[in-house]
Amino acid sequence: xxVMDFTIVGVAAALIVLVNWYFLGRxxxxxxxxxxxxxxxxxxxxxxxxYSPGAIEVARGSRVRLTFDRQEDxxxxxxxxxxxxxxxxxxxxxxxxxxxxxxxxxxxHQFACGMGMLRGTITVK
Amino acid sequence: xxTNKAVAPPAQPALKITLPVExxxxxxxxxxxxxALTKAPGVSKAxxxxxxxEATVHFDPxxxxxxxxxxxxxxxxxxxRLPVAADATTAADDEREQQQRxxxxxxxNKSLVTLGLxxxxxxxxxxxxxxxxxxxxxxxxxxxxxxxxxxxxxxRAALPWLYATDPQTLTxxxxxxxxxxxxxxxxxxxxRAWSGxxxxxxDMSTLIAVGTGAAFLYSFAATLAPAWFVAxxxxxxxxxxxxxxIIALVxxxxxxxxRAKTQTTRALRQLAKLQPSSARVRRDGQELEIAIAEVAxxxxxxxxxxxxxxxxxxxxxxxxxxxxxMLTGESMPVEKAVGDKVIGxxxxxxxxxxxxxxxxxxxxxxxRIVTLMKEAQGSQAPIQRLAxxxxxxxxxxxxxxxxxxxxxxxxLPETPSFASAITAAVAVLIxxxxxxxxxxxxxxxxxxxxxxxxxxILIKGGEPLERLASVDTxxxxxxxxxxxxxxxxxxxxxxxxxxxxxLLRLAAAIEAKSEHPLATAxxxxxxxxxxxAVDHVVAIAxxxxxxxxxxxxxxxxxEALMRESGIDAAALAxxxxxxxxxxxxxxMLAAAxxxxxxxxxxxxxxxxxxxxxxxxxxxxxxTVMLTGDRQATADAxxxxxxxxxxxxxxxxxxxxxxxxxxxxSGRVVAMVGDGLNDAPxxxxxxxxxxxxxxxxxxxxxxxxxxxxSDLDGVTQAIVLARKTMRTMxxxxxxxxxxxxxxxxxxxxxxYPVFGILLSPILASAAMAxxxxxxxxxxxxxxxxxxx
Numbered sequence: 001x002x003v004m005d006f007t008i009v010g011v012a013a014a015l016i017v018l019v020n021w022y023f024l025g026r027x028x029x030x031x032x033x034x035x036x037x038x039x040x041x042x043x044x045x046x047x048x049x050x051y052s053p054g055a056i057e058v059a060r061g062s063r064v065r066l067t068f069d070r071q072e073d074x075x076x077x078x079x080x081x082x083x084x085x086x087x088x089x090x091x092x093x094x095x096x097x098x099x100x101x102x103x104x105x106x107x108x109h110q111f112a113c114g115m116g117m118l119r120g121t122i123t124v125k
Numbered sequence: 126x127x128t129n130k131a132v133a134p135p136a137q138p139a140l141k142i143t144l145p146v147e148x149x150x151x152x153x154x155x156x157x158x159x160x161a162l163t164k165a166p167g168v169s170k171a172x173x174x175x176x177x178x179e180a181t182v183h184f185d186p187x188x189x190x191x192x193x194x195x196x197x198x199x200x201x202x203x204x205x206r207l208p209v210a211a212d213a214t215t216a217a218d219d220e221r222e223q224q225q226r227x228x229x230x231x232x233x234n235k236s237l238v239t240l241g242l243x244x245x246x247x248x249x250x251x252x253x254x255x256x257x258x259x260x261x262x263x264x265x266x267x268x269x270x271x272x273x274x275x276x277x278x279x280x281r282a283a284l285p286w287l288y289a290t291d292p293q294t295l296t297x298x299x300x301x302x303x304x305x306x307x308x309x310x311x312x313x314x315x316x317r318a319w320s321g322x323x324x325x326x327x328d329m330s331t332l333i334a335v336g337t338g339a340a341f342l343y344s345f346a347a348t349l350a351p352a353w354f355v356a357x358x359x360x361x362x363x364x365x366x367x368x369x370x371i372i373a374l375v376x377x378x379x380x381x382x383x384r385a386k387t388q389t390t391r392a393l394r395q396l397a398k399l400q401p402s403s404a405r406v407r408r409d410g411q412e413l414e415i416a417i418a419e420v421a422x423x424x425x426x427x428x429x430x431x432x433x434x435x436x437x438x439x440x441x442x443x444x445x446x447x448x449x450x451m452l453t454g455e456s457m458p459v460e461k462a463v464g465d466k467v468i469g470x471x472x473x474x475x476x477x478x479x480x481x482x483x484x485x486x487x488x489x490x491x492x493r494i495v496t497l498m499k500e501a502q503g504s505q506a507p508i509q510r511l512a513x514x515x516x517x518x519x520x521x522x523x524x525x526x527x528x529x530x531x532x533x534x535x536x537l538p539e540t541p542s543f544a545s546a547i548t549a550a551v552a553v554l555i556x557x558x559x560x561x562x563x564x565x566x567x568x569x570x571x572x573x574x575x576x577x578x579x580x581x582i583l584i585k586g587g588e589p590l591e592r593l594a595s596v597d598t599x600x601x602x603x604x605x606x607x608x609x610x611x612x613x614x615x616x617x618x619x620x621x622x623x624x625x626x627x628l629l630r631l632a633a634a635i636e637a638k639s640e641h642p643l644a645t646a647x648x649x650x651x652x653x654x655x656x657x658a659v660d661h662v663v664a665i666a667x668x669x670x671x672x673x674x675x676x677x678x679x680x681x682x683x684e685a686l687m688r689e690s691g692i693d694a695a696a697l698a699x700x701x702x703x704x705x706x707x708x709x710x711x712x713m714l715a716a717a718x719x720x721x722x723x724x725x726x727x728x729x730x731x732x733x734x735x736x737x738x739x740x741x742x743x744x745x746x747x748t749v750m751l752t753g754d755r756q757a758t759a760d761a762x763x764x765x766x767x768x769x770x771x772x773x774x775x776x777x778x779x780x781x782x783x784x785x786x787x788x789x790s791g792r793v794v795a796m797v798g799d800g801l802n803d804a805p806x807x808x809x810x811x812x813x814x815x816x817x818x819x820x821x822x823x824x825x826x827x828x829x830x831x832x833x834s835d836l837d838g839v840t841q842a843i844v845l846a847r848k849t850m851r852t853m854x855x856x857x858x859x860x861x862x863x864x865x866x867x868x869x870x871x872x873x874x875x876y877p878v879f880g881i882l883l884s885p886i887l888a889s890a891a892m893a894x895x896x897x898x899x900x901x902x903x904x905x906x907x908x909x910x911x912x
Contacts, residue, residue: 050324074328
């Protein structure tokens with residue numbers, strides 16, 4: 001192996017680290033709702049190539065109302081799933097879809113697209 | 126019930142309706158609406174839920190109707206409207222279906238046009254490929270080898286002018302077409318990949334965009350500055366035709382997938398469409414044809430033969446056969462008469478009927494089935510978790526593999542080739558298909574729920590479906606499940622020399638005065654009760670009844686009652702003893718001081734109980750009967766039904782303990798019961814199967830509801846679950862194997878030994894095929910046999 005080969009391998013390794021860090025290593029900043037237990041915590045989540053905000057935080061016992069505002073027709077985001085709360089809902093393109101549930105279990109719950117590639121979290125405290 | 130007793134007509138049951146309330150922001154608003162509703166005439170109870178923005182109102186249909194209730198809410202300043210859930214659901218579904226069809230057509234058209242352009246581009250590339258076979262990275266590709274040996278000579282003969290054209294002109298022409306295709310047909314791959322990238326997410330579009338993008342940029346550089354490549358010892362090859370064909374094939378795969386996906390929910394959409402859009406009602410003596418949304422609970426609805434019932438209701442006039450097959454899977458029509466309940470969307474087969482609407486909109490059985498099925502189809506099966514975990518990291522991992530592939534091809538071979546490195550990396554990106562994994566389980570759950578619903582089996586989601594497949598023990602509650610649940614006369618005997626018909630009339634006359642189930646059984650056995658004069662009736666609790674029929678003293682009851690009343694029962698004692706031994710209940714009839722007739726009464730087994738038990742055993746399931754009966758009675762029935770094990774003399778609260786004991790011994794238990802009395806046991810079991818009595822479809826404790834009161838559904842549900850599980854496993858297996866094998870082959874692991882390498886074009890064809898094959902495999906469940 002010559003210098004060129006080492007350079008190629010080095011650059012490739014750096015790229016691989018970068019790709020994985022960019023897509024998997026970073027965690028989105030949480031939007032925190034102030035809803036007290038027994039009240040409704042409302043969030044509007046924009047769906048376009050991902051979820052923004054991608055993380056929300058609510059108090060335990062809150063009624064959570066998520067309005068998914070889907071601004072694309074990419075079939076990857078046509079469904080949203082919140083497995084821990086038994087929710088799977090179609091999100092029509094360029095429309096708002098409301099999903100409601102009661103955040104009754106403490107912990108970090110994932111919400112994701114139907115195939116699990118776009119992801120967000122709901123943290124119940 | 127009604128608070129205004131002075132004007133309340135008798136026997137008018139209260140109805141319940143849930144109305145949406147808009148604009149409430151606080152507890153005070155809630156209180157205002159609640160007070161207004163409670164004070165409204167005809168309302169017995171109102172509960173307003175601030176969280177759900179709705180009001181649940183119990184009202185007397187004779188005094189008020191939903192329209193007035195909506196007005197009462199509107200008067201407080203908050204908004205409300207009549208619930209039209211069932212109708213709205215259908216409209217939304219139609220719209221979505223329409224959208225999906227447009228999406229499919231657009232994808233199909235784009236892919237076909239692009240495929241045509243791709244074929245032309247491939248021909249135009251042929252003259253450029255001359256001498257390419259010398260290339261290490263290409264001879265390994267079966268497609269290219271075939272092209273060069275089989276296609277090239279005839280094309281060369283047929284289109285000599287093409288080969289005479291200046292290569293640079295051809296290259297620029299290809300560049301133009303490729304840019305056009307990328308900007309038109311493939312545009313969304315790039316915009317989606319970019320918008321995902323900005324959010325730090327990656328999906329299938331990312332792979333296609335990076336893959337075709339890399340191939341395009343390489344070709345573009347080779348087109349503009351071929352000299353640079355030649356100087357570097359590489360050939361200035363272009364891969365425009367590959368870019369075009371990849372886009373075409375991926376689009377074609379997407380189109381086929383889009384069409385197949387719409388099929389997965391077809392059963393549910395068909396169910397939702399059963400609801401008629403209008404109803405003929407009688408109001409103030411007039412017949413009106415009104416929209417279904419305007420029908421209120423309490424309305425009298427007229428249904429002609431051949432029409433569907435527009436709402437759930439109770440027959441108030443007429444009788445005839447009703448075809449309920451669309452909801453229960455039962456093919457035989459059911460006879461219904463005044464007082465019987467009918468379900469909206471079932472077909473009135475034979476006679477004109479008048480029905481009082483009891484449940485409308487979201488409260489109707491059909492709407493609840495549709496809601497239940499939607500939730501079920503939306504739920505996740507545990508088996509999916511592996512796929513979910515994989516898809517979450519899938520794309521970044523594939524990009525990493527592609528980078529590593531590129532580096533390896535640049536470093537490892539004796540004669541490294543930039544062109545081979547690029548094509549191998551692009552093939553890796555293109556062949557990887559996360560979609561197949563994402564679709565493997567949900568499509569199977571969707572199709573299976575629809576298949577179940579068509580057979581009258583409602584399974585509440587992917588998890589119950591999966592657990593049902595692993596059940597190894599079926600526990601039947603006896604009464605009402607293995608048996609019909611109503612005592613019936615199974616045998617009778619008469620004293621010598623008596624007129625049987627006269628004795629039966631006598632028995633029916635006196636028993637008609639009692640409401641005891643045994644008495645009812647005797648009346649039903651005789652048929653229509655005679656209009657004989659019955660006087661001096663005395664009910665003797667737990668023993669029987671006595672009185673006079675046309676002046677003759679008559680006693681009907683247990684043997685003990687006969688003894689206590691000093692009746693001579695010797696003539697019938699033999700029968701009585703034998704029947705008791707067979708676990709029958711004996712009722713005797715005495716007239717003029719001696720026993721003249723005896724009846725053997727038993728809760729009869731369902732006609733096909735033994736067959737169903739045998740079918741379950743044949744599938745390797747252990748069958749258990751659970752009952753509160755005495756051991757002897759239970760054993761007799763268990764022998765008849767053929768169950769493996771009997772747990773008798775169980776108190777109602779002991780059923781849960783019995784199920785727990787079975788589970789503790791390592792059994793996965795499904796409990797079959799009526800959903801009401803058995804609710805705790807159904808909830809305790811791994812799978813609760815409720816036999817619905819027509820309208821009670823969503824038994825809380827049950828994860829499976831059998832719409833037919835027929836045990837066949839138990840076997841069918843198990844068969845469906847097992848077959849669905851098999852489909853899910855096949856799907857996951859193929860999706861994983863496809864990626865696990867496809868990606869390394871595309872990267873070139875087979876090249877050093879076998880000389881096999883995939884071109885990006887072959888990779889895109891494989892990718893397009895993978896998700897289509899998974900969805901098609903799920904769709905096979907639509908026609909699966911449940912026997």
